[in-house]
Structures are given as C-alpha cells and as structure tokens.
Amino acid sequence: MESNLAALTIKDEEEATALVLGRDVGFSTIEASTFNLVGRLLSNRSVNFATFKNTISTVWRPRCGVCITEVGECIYQFRFFHVVDMNRVLDGKPYSFNNHLLLLHHLQPSEILLTVPLYLSPF
Helix, strand or coil: CHHHHHCCEECCHHHCCEEECCHHHCCCEEECCCCEEEEEECCCCCCCHHHHHHHHHHHHCCCCCEEEEEEECCEEEEEECCHHHHHHHHHCCCEEECCEEEEEEEECCCCCHHHCCCCCCCC
C-alpha cells in the first residue's frame, strides 16, 4: 500500500480534472466526479452542519457514498460517487430539513458552484 501512495501525484490547477496514479496501481487516471449537486436550504437561520450532513446522509442512503461540503451560508455541495445514487436523490425531491426546503441543482462541469440560481423548485 505504501508503494501505491508513493506513486500518487496530483496535476496542477490547469489540469485539475484528473488524479494520476503510478503504474503499479493498475490504472493511470481517475476522472474527476461529474456527479455533483449544489443545494440551498431556504432558511434565515444558520444550520448545524454536522446535524444536516448526518440527517441527509441517512435519508438518502447512497450505496457508494456522498461527500457533503458547506460552501456558503445554507449552500452545500453534494459529490456522489455513482450516477445511480445522484439520480435517485434527484428523482425523490423535494426534500426538507427542519421544515426548510432544500433546493437541488445538478451541477454541470461548465457551471460555477456559487453562481447557480437556487430560488425556484418545481413541485
């Protein structure tokens, strides 16, 4: 395992779409995840991020996992590791947390996370 970690390198910012591993690992490139959602919790109050993260992870139950990052006040990035998990979440919306609506948007690679308009949700 240590030899695998020693071969690990990350390309610089201009080429940040890939993670390059040494040849001993068995493959040369891992594509950056395209299974990203950005979400906004419609709330005037701040939210306990740890509680939000645990609750959403429990409700969504992604088989391959989800990485939840707080990007701004009540704005979150959800990075899924499999398209099935992401699509299941999108198909099950709307969601809420503490009686506040959670707006979700599938983030395309060309979109900038903080410029996505999150103020409308179809019911």
